[in-house]
Amino acid sequence: MKEMEKLSPELQSGLKVASCLGSYVKKSTLDIISIDVDVGLLEVLEEVSRKGFMDDVGDRFRFCHDRIEQAAYDMMSPDERRAKHMRLGLLIWAHAVIGNESDEMLFLSLNQINRGGSHLLSDFNQRNTISSLNLRAGKRCIAMSDFASAQKFYESGISFLNNDHWQHQYELSLELFEASIDVACTLNNAELLN
Numbered sequence: 595m596k597e598m599e600k601l602s603p604e605l606q607s608g609l610k611v612a613s614c615l616g617s618y619v620k621k622s623t624l625d626i627i628s629i630d631v632d633v634g635l636l637e638v639l640e641e642v643s644r645k646g647f648m649d650d651v652g653d654r655f656r657f658c659h660d661r662i663e664q665a666a667y668d669m670m671s672p673d674e675r676r677a678k679h680m681r682l683g684l685l686i687w688a689h690a691v692i693g694n695e696s697d698e699m700l701f702l703s704l705n706q707i708n709r710g711g712s713h714l715l716s717d718f719n720q721r722n723t724i725s726s727l728n729l730r731a732g733k734r735c736i737a738m739s740d741f742a743s744a745q746k747f748y749e750s751g752i753s754f755l756n757n758d759h760w761q762h763q764y765e766l767s768l769e770l771f772e773a774s775i776d777v778a779c780t781l782n783n784a785e786l787l788n
Contacts, residue, residue, distance in 0.1 A: 595665040597646070606669060608638030610649060613666035614678050614706070623702065628684055634763045680710025687727075693695040697734055704731050708750040718756055721762060725754040732777075741780050748774040769776055 598609065611627070612619050612635075624635045644649040647662050657663040670678065683706025686699060704727055715721050728751030735744035751770045759767045777783075 595662065598662075598665055598669065601642075601645070602623055603647075605642055606666075608635055608642055609666035610670055611635060611649070611682070612639060612642075612648065612655065612657070613663050614675065614682055614709075617660065617663055618651075618654045620654045622653070623686070624655075627685050628686050629689060630681075653753070664710045669743065676710045676714060678710075679706045680714045683707030683710060693749075700727065700731055700734070704728060704747065704750070707745075708753075712753040714751075715754070718762075721756055724772065725751045725763070725769045727751075727765065727767055728754065729773065732773055736773075741772070741777050744773065745781065748777060 598606065601609070605772060616621065619639070623637065624639070625701055628635045628736075639769045641653060642648050646658065647656050648655045656706065657666075667675065683703045686703035686706060692739060704724075705725055708728070712724075715724065728747045732744040732747035732751065734745060735741070752767075752774065753761055755767055755770070
């Protein structure tokens with residue numbers, strides 16, 4: 595969108611962050627991620643709303659149209675998107691998930707981290723933690739009968755396992771693979787069973 599390109603770098607940055615989070619962004623999430631992003635997100639998204647790109651709807655900001663969201667997302671290169679997803683996910687995890695049992699924040703942080711991709715984390719302990727969190731999220735999805743989402747979390751958990759996971763993360767590896775196979779059977783997903 596040409597109108598978006600005319601915005602200040604600060605407003606463009608706010609739109610990029612918002613587009614990574616989806617069609618809407620809760621203001622409580624902005625409070626969490628504003629700790630460590632480049633712009634004051636609440637003020638930026640209020641300005642973006644005045645310019646007609648988003649709506650300020652009570653406790654959240656919502657993109658006026660999915661094409662606006664996609665245009666903001668497309669302003670970033672694929673590598674920039676992955677890095678931003680990872681950064682946002684780790685921020686949400688560090689400030690809202692640790693010590694908190696909120697499914698919403700767990701799912702939000704992991705969806706961001708998983709979209710960033712396992713290749714962006716090299717620390718063994720971080721990768722192990724993210725694999726464990728994906729297992730936990732998958733189990734929560736199973737409890738809600740959301741098998742497709744559970745499968746995605748299990749697959750992501752497997753992707754974050756280290757190369758030597760059968761030697762150093764045996765229990766976690768076994769649990770992730772077994773859970774993934776169980777869900778694949780439930781979903782009758784022959785491709786995953788092979």
